[in-house]
Amino acid sequence: MNESINSSMKWRYFKQTLFFGIVRLSFLIIALALGGLLLYIVINGIGVINLDFITTMPTDSMTRGGIMPAIVGTIYLTVGAILIGLPLGVASAIYLTEYAVQGRMIRIIKIGINCLAGVPSVVFGLFGLGLFVVMLKFGSSILAGSLTLGFLILPTIIGAAEEALKAVPQTFREASLALGVSKWQTIFRIVLPNALPGILTGSILGVGRAAGETAPIMFTAAAFFTAKLPESIFGEVMALPYHIYVLATAGTHIEETRPMQFGTVLVLIAVVLGIDLLAIIIRSRMRRNKRW
Amino acid sequence: MDANMIISLHNVNFYYGPSRALNDISMDFPEKQVTALIGPSGCGKSTLLRLLNRMNDLIIGTRVEGKVLFEGKDIYDGHVDPVEIRRKIGMVFQKPNPFPKTIYNNIAYGPKLTGANAGDLDALVEQSLKQAVLWDEVKDVLNKSAMNLSGGQQQRLCIARALAMKPDVLLMDEPTSALDPISTAKIEELIEELKKNYTIIIVTHNMQQAARISDSTAFFYIGNLIEYNKTEKIFTNPDVKQTEDYITGRFG
Amino acid sequence: MDANMIISLHNVNFYYGPSRALNDISMDFPEKQVTALIGPSGCGKSTLLRLLNRMNDLIIGTRVEGKVLFEGKDIYDGHVDPVEIRRKIGMVFQKPNPFPKTIYNNIAYGPKLTGANAGDLDALVEQSLKQAVLWDEVKDVLNKSAMNLSGGQQQRLCIARALAMKPDVLLMDEPTSALDPISTAKIEELIEELKKNYTIIIVTHNMQQAARISDSTAFFYIGNLIEYNKTEKIFTNPDVKQTEDYITGRFG
Amino acid sequence: SVVIKGSTTVLPIAQATLEAYMKANKGVQISLSGGGSGDGIKALIDKSTDIATSSREIKREEIALAGSKGVKPVAHVIAYDAIIPVVNPKNKVQGLSTDQLSQIYQGKITNWKEVGGDNLKIVVISRDSSSGTFESWDHFVMKKSRVAATAQMLASNGAIVTAIAKNKYAIGYLGMGYVNKSVKGLQVNGVTASAQTALSKQYPMSRELYMYTNGEPKGEVAKFIAFIKSPKGQEIVKKEGFVPLTAFKEGKKAGK
Amino acid sequence: MNRKIKENIIKYIFFAFALVSIIVLGLIVLSLFREGMPIFKLVSLSDFLLGKDWYPTSDPASFGIFSLIVGSVIVTFLAIFIAVPLGVLSAIYIAEIAPASIKEIFKSVIELLAGIPSVVLGFFGMVIIAPWMQETFDLPTGLNIINASVILAIMAIPTISSISEDALYAVPNEFKEASYALGATRFETIAKVIVPSALSGISTAVILGISRAIGETMVVLMVAGGAAAIPGSIFDSVRPMPASIAAEMGEAPFGGAHYHSLFAIGIVLFFLTLAFNLIADYLSHKFHQSGSATL
Numbered sequence A: 001m002n003e004s005i006n007s008s009m010k011w012r013y014f015k016q017t018l019f020f021g022i023v024r025l026s027f028l029i030i031a032l033a034l035g036g037l038l039l040y041i042v043i044n045g046i047g048v049i050n051l052d053f054i055t056t057m058p059t060d061s062m063t064r065g066g067i068m069p070a071i072v073g074t075i076y077l078t079v080g081a082i083l084i085g086l087p088l089g090v091a092s093a094i095y096l097t098e099y100a101v102q103g104r105m106i107r108i109i110k111i112g113i114n115c116l117a118g119v120p121s122v123v124f125g126l127f128g129l130g131l132f133v134v135m136l137k138f139g140s141s142i143l144a145g146s147l148t149l150g151f152l153i154l155p156t157i158i159g160a161a162e163e164a165l166k167a168v169p170q171t172f173r174e175a176s177l178a179l180g181v182s183k184w185q186t187i188f189r190i191v192l193p194n195a196l197p198g199i200l201t202g203s204i205l206g207v208g209r210a211a212g213e214t215a216p217i218m219f220t221a222a223a224f225f226t227a228k229l230p231e232s233i234f235g236e237v238m239a240l241p242y243h244i245y246v247l248a249t250a251g252t253h254i255e256e257t258r259p260m261q262f263g264t265v266l267v268l269i270a271v272v273l274g275i276d277l278l279a280i281i282i283r284s285r286m287r288r289n290k291r292w
Numbered sequence B, C: 001m002d003a004n005m006i007i008s009l010h011n012v013n014f015y016y017g018p019s020r021a022l023n024d025i026s027m028d029f030p031e032k033q034v035t036a037l038i039g040p041s042g043c044g045k046s047t048l049l050r051l052l053n054r055m056n057d058l059i060i061g062t063r064v065e066g067k068v069l070f071e072g073k074d075i076y077d078g079h080v081d082p083v084e085i086r087r088k089i090g091m092v093f094q095k096p097n098p099f100p101k102t103i104y105n106n107i108a109y110g111p112k113l114t115g116a117n118a119g120d121l122d123a124l125v126e127q128s129l130k131q132a133v134l135w136d137e138v139k140d141v142l143n144k145s146a147m148n149l150s151g152g153q154q155q156r157l158c159i160a161r162a163l164a165m166k167p168d169v170l171l172m173d174e175p176t177s178a179l180d181p182i183s184t185a186k187i188e189e190l191i192e193e194l195k196k197n198y199t200i201i202i203v204t205h206n207m208q209q210a211a212r213i214s215d216s217t218a219f220f221y222i223g224n225l226i227e228y229n230k231t232e233k234i235f236t237n238p239d240v241k242q243t244e245d246y247i248t249g250r251f252g
Numbered sequence D: 001s002v003v004i005k006g007s008t009t010v011l012p013i014a015q016a017t018l019e020a021y022m023k024a025n026k027g028v029q030i031s032l033s034g035g036g037s038g039d040g041i042k043a044l045i046d047k048s049t050d051i052a053t054s055s056r057e058i059k060r061e062e063i064a065l066a067g068s069k070g071v072k073p074v075a076h077v078i079a080y081d082a083i084i085p086v087v088n089p090k091n092k093v094q095g096l097s098t099d100q101l102s103q104i105y106q107g108k109i110t111n112w113k114e115v116g117g118d119n120l121k122i123v124v125i126s127r128d129s130s131s132g133t134f135e136s137w138d139h140f141v142m143k144k145s146r147v148a149a150t151a152q153m154l155a156s157n158g159a160i161v162t163a164i165a166k167n168k169y170a171i172g173y174l175g176m177g178y179v180n181k182s183v184k185g186l187q188v189n190g191v192t193a194s195a196q197t198a199l200s201k202q203y204p205m206s207r208e209l210y211m212y213t214n215g216e217p218k219g220e221v222a223k224f225i226a227f228i229k230s231p232k233g234q235e236i237v238k239k240e241g242f243v244p245l246t247a248f249k250e251g252k253k254a255g256k
Numbered sequence E: 001m002n003r004k005i006k007e008n009i010i011k012y013i014f015f016a017f018a019l020v021s022i023i024v025l026g027l028i029v030l031s032l033f034r035e036g037m038p039i040f041k042l043v044s045l046s047d048f049l050l051g052k053d054w055y056p057t058s059d060p061a062s063f064g065i066f067s068l069i070v071g072s073v074i075v076t077f078l079a080i081f082i083a084v085p086l087g088v089l090s091a092i093y094i095a096e097i098a099p100a101s102i103k104e105i106f107k108s109v110i111e112l113l114a115g116i117p118s119v120v121l122g123f124f125g126m127v128i129i130a131p132w133m134q135e136t137f138d139l140p141t142g143l144n145i146i147n148a149s150v151i152l153a154i155m156a157i158p159t160i161s162s163i164s165e166d167a168l169y170a171v172p173n174e175f176k177e178a179s180y181a182l183g184a185t186r187f188e189t190i191a192k193v194i195v196p197s198a199l200s201g202i203s204t205a206v207i208l209g210i211s212r213a214i215g216e217t218m219v220v221l222m223v224a225g226g227a228a229a230i231p232g233s234i235f236d237s238v239r240p241m242p243a244s245i246a247a248e249m250g251e252a253p254f255g256g257a258h259y260h261s262l263f264a265i266g267i268v269l270f271f272l273t274l275a276f277n278l279i280a281d282y283l284s285h286k287f288h289q290s291g292s293a294t295l
């Protein structure tokens, strides 16, 4: 009797050991794959990175010089995308969570928004091309690209902001309302400040995505080469992701520009992961200060 | 019950969606007295309390029938502003729920936003904290986060926060259920003190507490008001058998 | 206390990280009797209970000092398997926590893990549900989700689930605090019934309940065992003033 | 400021010349995008570019569309390009006939040994069917038959160079400027592609590269196009690996 | 009363913002249809979806996207086949097995990896994996289904892992405690209680991963090889739908049949993601467990 219990226990623990082994292995595979990828890029790209690479214009058919206009362009486009996506997204989320009467209509709207989060980025590019570039005659420009990217990240921001707003304990709202404070004051003074870390993280992650997207700006904003920085929002810009794409696939000097390609990849990764890291740090900071 | 009646309920029914949580309740709450609401879990005590300052407006799909008069006016009347009602009828919740702000700002929050007494905030904060018997403990840490206070202190802070609005009525939903005995004792003392100036309606699970602090007690059972009388009477010689069973612990 | 002692604590201290939650507890639990643990909130009742079947292993940073003997062996000994201990010492929680599975699978979950064969399972499920006085209410809906049961039914289901493992000891942490009076009464009856075959250790906030159902009662205060004696003695003539204050409702 | 947009094939010429032009004319701002010949012409029609580069002639529908929007595309030939079939340097095959090329691209010849190479499967790589380079290939080699669906269709000349350089099975085709040491250009019908043979039409597959403007160019645009057509500009065209117009003229002279 | 008006004004301002967002999002769909529908005057819907020949520039042109659909589906399916087990298992690792002290870090790392731009992954697949794969296995081409799938999987794993981890983390502690209290081991508790309870969230995670993979453009444009044929093996090239759009849109004459057909592919993609989202919505409601016992 005791023996059989023992052997069945052994079998149960064996399954556990096996399973834990598999799980650890999966994690290891992922860590190695992604770590290896990053390492490879760093090793290959670090060589060309220096001050000149970051601060000068490309010359000699991109085989020399730096990628400054692409960095600047990416910053312009990203800032533009934030200016459009953030206020629209957060305000929409506030309406949807705090004001709208929950019901089927809201559920449909939410499915719609989720759906758009899954729409291929190239489709956003087409939309931007059709609406901003052609119909509204913005041309291929910072404005058109920022709008397209702003809308691309809109579903992400709405989703993140909604989650953050919902995570604010209902008791805070009740406590405020029970004091005879009006609803909008409660939203501005209590709900929003407390949802800020969540909104921020979600938004920054969205922004990171905007900075790294290629397809949406291909038709709406990105230039292969500009000799000067743009002077207005109706100018075209170079952008890091697009620059990588063209360097790797177009031009007559693909092999010669390979180091620059790796360098550009490294810069782009640094920019995007830097933005994301910022989000994660801010979130953990704010979370530490706010224990509910 | 010869006191002035500040709140009166006339044949009130309350619904969460299709299900009725309160059945035909009629009762009056005397001014500047403590009324205790008791009854087993789920009998509708919290529902009744939240009805009195229209906090149930926040729950979707709820519906009120009947009349709820506050100082003679029906608070569910179309043109009554619930914000105004809530300013006059303060509330303290079961779980202490301070804002994640400083102690000072927790108290100052309401007055600042409603413009009431905005002139002398410091004095108001001090006065409210003193009323809630918390001043001595926190006067040196007013700028520290309220989240760092103990449960009992937080609950007194919430009371102070409500008092800072100078309400006429104070609703308390099991204000001591999450607290240790010492904090509980302090809050009970406080209630004794407050009833000189405020009408207090308190929900409690604790029979002894109801007996100690209230002037009148109402016993509810599954949405019905079973018995409502002077506390002494309820605890010594209730009219209804169910009430007796409940308070002697034969169930619950 | 002349019964056989199934669990013994010798100078037990318990720590959550740096803070001590139990101070030097020594006590014995008699076999096939009901022992009640009472005391104000936060005094360490749940902590003690979870110590007895090593559920506190799941909380990071906890530490036990002293000896906890079950059937004479220290359950915190290095080579003791907590999984084995938990099989022998069942537990019912404050809030009913059925799995989101069918009623049948809730009961069958544990026995299946330990290799009960399918033939016996049906009988075991029926027997456990009958023991928990739930069989009649659910026998036709065994394949419905347990989440659809009422709170009281869920709690009895959790008891049945624990019984299906045929434990020696049953730990119950405020098993009726979330329940309505009728469900409470049923569970109290059930405990009466179960003590014929099981050792039961129950935490309760409800003095009347402790008085009604337990053979011995232990009163805790801030991590200390203040008084431990026959229930009758505790409720009629406690040795310690604090105990008396507590059970007469002078605080808490 | 001038905006140039269009063919990826013309990109290297456009970029090198505009760099040189801007060096000579400080203060002029020119931006350049790829996207494709169609994209460029589209942009010309929307008036969102000043110059559309194209590796093919503008199509009839495009002219019609332009007309309806009041745009009048004017063509400027700025260089010539020879389309060269390329294979991996390890491949033994030195040359193919247009007919063989057609068969290979239709998927009818599937092994290198059928055309004198090793016993290896042929991996057919083509440019995207919408590119100007493909159109020329279609015109010169395929005639009316279709490229097999199993052919890899890569989105750029660069992708083709990368793919062929690493793949001993593969055959592809490139604009002359893109042929470098990592791939091997094939003779076609026994003729090696060079500026000379392309000009003399001995090499059968060469095409014009265009810049289109809306109406006759004016101002900076006119100056820039003039610069490309100037000997200095054509020097750059040659350096980038394409066939300069001047050489064509010389060739014509030589031919006479 | 004054305050009430103010309150309403603020409400309507928020409403206006929400409306703008929704309208814009609606416009995106609308513009797809406006530009895409005209193709169906030339080709019937079934010829478009089921036709095997994609020769948009030939004369006469053929607009059959079946092989493009097959390409998308195969690449996505294979990516999911790789990404789901790895993603879910790594989520289990982070949520239940990893030491508490490094949990937070692992989770952050996974989230960070979700941010690697797709063009970078595409670049990696094209410049490094393709030549390596082609030489090591002596394949006709390294730009093939398996390469694209692996890269897409790398892209989808962080999404799947991170959202699954949230779901596992959200499983009420009571369920776990109930299981342990019955004498279950950690593995048994994970396999029989925690994972089933988190199934709703995990399925959402998987569907989101699929949505992301099926709509991903740059990766498939750069590494799938672009052959518009029905593949015979996973070492063949394919031309997934987003790659077709991205590659051809630049060259397609504006307003022509080719142009419209590319938008029509966009519509097909939209419906695919819609379908996945509806499935996700359905699953998350079906598997949804009320967090704790409801009283």
Ligand SMILES: Nc1ncnc2c1ncn2[C@@H]1O[C@H](COP(=O)(O)OP(=O)(O)OP(=O)(O)O)[C@@H](O)[C@H]1O
Residues within 6 Å of the ligand: B016, B021, B039, B040, B041, B042, B043, B044, B045, B046, B047, B048, B059, E295
């Ligand atoms: N938001 C809600 N939606 C639907 N039903 C509700 C809601 N809140 C409460 N109820 C139901 O209304 C009834 C009364 O609930 P209420 O919270 O008023 O009870 P209570 O007397 O305060 O109980 P407790 O002592 O447990 O707090 C209960 O049956 C409860 O299930």
Ligand SMILES: Nc1ncnc2c1ncn2[C@@H]1O[C@H](COP(=O)(O)OP(=O)(O)OP(=O)(O)O)[C@@H](O)[C@H]1O
Residues within 6 Å of the ligand: C016, C021, C039, C040, C041, C042, C043, C044, C045, C046, C047, C048, C059
């Ligand atoms: N996970 C934990 N981490 C740190 N401290 C804890 C933890 N759980 C409980 N404590 C602390 O240990 C002490 C005893 O808690 P315990 O839960 O045992 O009290 P209790 O007597 O069961 O109270 P209640 O009647 O409210 O359930 C309390 O001070 C509590 O704050």
Ligand SMILES: [Mg+2]
Residues within 6 Å of the ligand: B045, B046, B047, B173
């Ligand atoms: Mg209540």
Ligand SMILES: [Mg+2]
Residues within 6 Å of the ligand: C045, C046, C047, C173
């Ligand atoms: Mg407890």
